[in-house]
Amino acid sequence: MAWLDYNPVWLRRDYWESLCERWAIEPWQERSQVAKRNRSTHPEKNVHTSGSVSYATHSQKLHHELERAPTFHEFFDRTHKQKGTDDYVSESARTIPETYDRTIADRYAEGTPQPDLDPEAWVDATGGPRKGRVYGFGDSLDTTLVLSSYASSVALRHMRVHLLRRPSVV
Template identity: 55%
Template sequence: MEVQELLYQMFMSNHRFTCRSDEAWSRLVWTTTACSNFKHLLYNARKNTQKVCQSVDPTLWRECALTWIRRDYWESLCNIWAAERWQQTSTTMKVNQAANPEANMHTSGSVSFATHQSRLEKELKQPPTFQEVFDKTHKKKGMDQYISNRAREVAESYSQ
């Protein structure tokens, strides 16, 4: 059995759903959440190992294997992170993010867009428009002011 399937079965051993479609939906949400959490887990592992080894060279991190991951997996990850293609992509992403810091700004924290949409639907007692959810996640709390010029521009383009 795959690790992902085993973990999902462990999750399901603690949860029950009345409707089959809810179970299918839960699988989708669980998988999305697990992928996101795993991505952050690897990011933190990489950053922490960089600090411990006091080096930005992933080839030197191989010796600083983490206790929760198999050594051969860790070495494979270090090889991927050391590869020129990965390094180039990482550098490009850092440059892009620094060039436009407003691009990823929102006020929703770690709460997903879908969760905001669901909460807003309960509050309004009808499905919210995309504009309403965008405003909820990109305006300062208690104010009718967008958190950035970019957010205001995007909102204006949606309203047209």
């Protein structure tokens, strides 16, 4: 248990030792190895530039730098672009904002006010939620309302398509 001597200062020592004992058992080690293989097999799915800094902290720092609240797009770019360049960390990080921007351009007439974030358009651009999470939202945003609203709108779209395909009865 090499990590035993590196307990976080904010965690009681006895809790840390208990965690280390749990992490050392065989089932946990197997699970850890599977997760490690999955991360290395699909590195583009696990990339952002936030490091161990929370999205909330990044948002506060960006707010301080800009001297105003950052837009969702600015925040996404900050957490998904390489530092010092304009390059996104992955292909999906590049294409999702582009898809979102096209959807917004189609949805809102030029010159009309647009929301900072249209959650339904963003979820569509990401390809939908995966395991109850939405790409780009991080842990700081509560997605419950977004996902329930998204599920309702998807159901309505399917219903409209179904009704449009039905032969009309006169």
